[in-house]
Amino acid sequence: MLEIPGLRGLELTMPQNTKWELIQPAIGRVALCLRHKFSDSALQDYEPVDFTRRLLDAFGRRGVFILTSRPTFDEARALGEKLWPLLVG
Numbered sequence: 001m002l003e004i005p006g007l008r009g010l011e012l013t014m015p016q017n018t019k020w021e022l023i024q025p026a027i028g029r030v031a032l033c034l035r036h037k038f039s040d041s042a043l044q045d046y047e048p049v050d051f052t053r054r055l056l057d058a059f060g061r062r063g064v065f066i067l068t069s070r071p072t073f074d075e076a077r078a079l080g081e082k083l084w085p086l087l088v089g
Contacts, residue, residue, distance in 0.1 A: 020058050027059055035067040049082045
């Protein structure tokens with residue numbers, strides 16, 4: 001996909017994309033939207049805060065948009081409070 005002329009970004013459903021080494025060449029070349037939602041919780045070894053931390057460690061913070069969700073507003077707010085230190089750190 002990185003060979004597509006004019007490509008500006010990629011939206012990828014995470015954690016279903018497990019071969020992160022194939023995505024890493026896009027770092028710094030295009031914007032990355034790395035999406036993981038509460039429906040992914042059925043996947044083995046998925047915890048949203050830890051998973052977000054692993055995404056940031058692997059892909060950095062520049063040019064990366066992480067989209068996540070929870071089933072209720074209260075759960076989403078609690079997740080946001082847990083994620084905030086990762087994003088400003």
